[in-house]
Amino acid sequence: MLREIITIGDPVLRERAREVTAAELHSPRMQALIDDMIETMRAAGGAGLAANQVGELERIAVVEVAGRNERYPYKPPIALTVMVNPVIEEIGEQRFEINEGCLSVPDTRGVVARHVNVRVRYRDRDGVLCSGVRRGLTAGTFQHELDHLDGVLFVDRVTDPATVTTWAQFDRDHRASFEARARALVARVGS
Numbered sequence: 001m002l003r004e005i006i007t008i009g010d011p012v013l014r015e016r017a018r019e020v021t022a023a024e025l026h027s028p029r030m031q032a033l034i035d036d037m038i039e040t041m042r043a044a045g046g047a048g049l050a051a052n053q054v055g056e057l058e059r060i061a062v063v064e065v066a067g068r069n070e071r072y073p074y075k076p077p078i079a080l081t082v083m084v085n086p087v088i089e090e091i092g093e094q095r096f097e098i099n100e101g102c103l104s105v106p107d108t109r110g111v112v113a114r115h116v117n118v119r120v121r122y123r124d125r126d127g128v129l130c131s132g133v134r135r136g137l138t139a140g141t142f143q144h145e146l147d148h149l150d151g152v153l154f155v156d157r158v159t160d161p162a163t164v165t166t167w168a169q170f171d172r173d174h175r176a177s178f179e180a181r182a183r184a185l186v187a188r189v190g191s
């Protein structure tokens with residue numbers, strides 16, 4: 001079922017989502033929520049979605065970049081990943097600047113600094129423990145989604161407010177140079 005995507009200003013986006021117990025994860029309600037989040041992310045053309053964004057305060061996030069994503073055509077593919085109770089750990093100090101947008105912050109983009117390399121640990125929808133290293137733009141996507149579960153939006157991490165644009169303005173003045181830098185980063189560090 002498609003869910004309404006909550007937008008900035010709603011307090012639910014500012015709350016910390018709570019951990020999901022094993023018993024809850026296997027419940028029909030939680031499995032239906034995961035299905036709804038995947039469907040809603042895909043319908044909106046997003047690269048990820050966190051439970052807060054559909055008004056649920058449980059630590060669940062989904063990420064997927066399948067083929068060419070129209071919102072973010074420079075993002076490398078990411079297989080559908082359902083994360084329950086995810087934790088993220090930075091590897092090294094290296095950071096990069098990335099221009100981000102968010103389904104919950106309509107028509108806004110801005111530049112944030114993200115860690116280049118991170119390790120994510122989570123349970124999948126069946127409760128199986130998973131762990132993996134994510135790099136570059138893909139690492140940025142995971143950091144963005146996990147921020148949501150702590151009530152943090154990308155606009156909080158914009159260090160220079162002068163980088164904030166509408167999508168039309170981004171397309172007009174910034175997209176070409178940003179995409180070139182984004183593709184160079186992917187070529188250098190992988191995903």
Ligand code: ZN
Pocket residue numbers: 101102103104144148
């Ligand atoms: Zn977002």
